[in-house]
Amino acid sequence: MKSHSPPRLANWLLASLLPAKDRQEIMGDLAEEWSFHVQSSGFGRWWYWGQALRSIPPCVWNRVREGYWIRTFFVALGVYIGAGLVEAAADVALSGILTSESLLRTVLNLVIGLTTIAAGGYVAARLRRGADAAMSVIVFVVVTVLIAAQVGDAPLWYGLVFLIVGPLSSFAGGALFLRKAP
Amino acid sequence: MARGEILGSLEHIILLALLRLKSRAYGMTVRREIEERTGRSISIGAVYATLERLETKGYVSSFTGEPTPERGGRAKRFFRLEPRGEEALRVSHDAIRKMTRGLRSRWGTV
Numbered sequence: 001m002k003s004h005s006p007p008r009l010a011n012w013l014l015a016s017l018l019p020a021k022d023r024q025e026i027m028g029d030l031a032e033e034w035s036f037h038v039q040s041s042g043f044g045r046w047w048y049w050g051q052a053l054r055s056i057p058p059c060v061w062n063r064v065r066e067g068y069w070i071r072t073f074f075v076a077l078g079v080y081i082g083a084g085l086v087e088a089a090a091d092v093a094l095s096g097i098l099t100s101e102s103l104l105r106t107v108l109n110l111v112i113g114l115t116t117i118a119a120g121g122y123v124a125a126r127l128r129r130g131a132d133a134a135m136s137v138i139v140f141v142v143v144t145v146l147i148a149a150q151v152g153d154a155p156l157w158y159g160l161v162f163l164i165v166g167p168l169s170s171f172a173g174g175a176l177f178l179r180k181a182p
Numbered sequence: 183m184a185r186g187e188i189l190g191s192l193e194h195i196i197l198l199a200l201l202r203l204k205s206r207a208y209g210m211t212v213r214r215e216i217e218e219r220t221g222r223s224i225s226i227g228a229v230y231a232t233l234e235r236l237e238t239k240g241y242v243s244s245f246t247g248e249p250t251p252e253r254g255g256r257a258k259r260f261f262r263l264e265p266r267g268e269e270a271l272r273v274s275h276d277a278i279r280k281m282t283r284g285l286r287s288r289w290g291t292v
Contacts, residue, residue, distance in 0.1 A: 018227075021234075022227070022230050022231075022234075024256045024257065025208075025209055025230065025256070025257075025258070025259040026209065026226050026227060026230055027254070027256060028249075028253035028254060028256030028257065028258065029208070029209040029210040029213070029226050029253070029258075030226060031252065031253050031254045031256065032210055032250070032252050032253045033210050033213075033214075033226075035252045036252070050225075051225055051226055051227075054225035054227060054228070055225045055226050055227025055228070055230075056227060057227070058225070058227045058228045058230075058231035058232075059227045059230060059231050061231070062231045062234055062235070
């Protein structure tokens, strides 16, 4: 059975990563070409995925040249620092209740950390399209550096969970905003 | 166009597509025109990135059309070749013509 709609994940990637200036036109053109020419062919989904993945880099590069992603990076960095402050405040509050060796405190820190990153992704996407993706990259880089430098006394599994789920949380927060946005 | 500035190959091809398509030129038709005539597979993103560079240079202008259902309610962005773009195309084409003069025996079709 053939699908009548373009791949949803490819559309989500386009909506998340394409700069706002190009998004409507590119997604509209792909939807039109899909409905008229590609849908009926056997390789339609491959074609759509190829177009989506090949379309993002030149548009993003255009925005980098115009300084779009520099501003986006600083919005993401600001939100990341804000989320970090909230997380640190929660950690201080927990330290009065639980000892640092407590597994419950580690788990609560993890839940609070990932929740603040997801909320940060939501806020970042609301402030500027693509800032949630930039924040995902920041989270990934920071956690990688912290694991490599062995900063703090948190167990390795804690760092690895943050490394994998942290960037996804930021994306999820951004996706939540995109779903609600008109 | 600054003296001596030659269009990039994709810029050149896209301006020629606009010249051919006239009032029907928007992202999808430009992409398909190039693919059908040259056999070169090109992404819609590359088309827009190049058109925007050309618009910044003042070679093309754009305007937004009406949204349509088959586009998921999204509007088309039409592009139009401006006199500066046509001049850039002429200068670039002239340079290529001069550089290929005398190569007929090598390629046969020049």
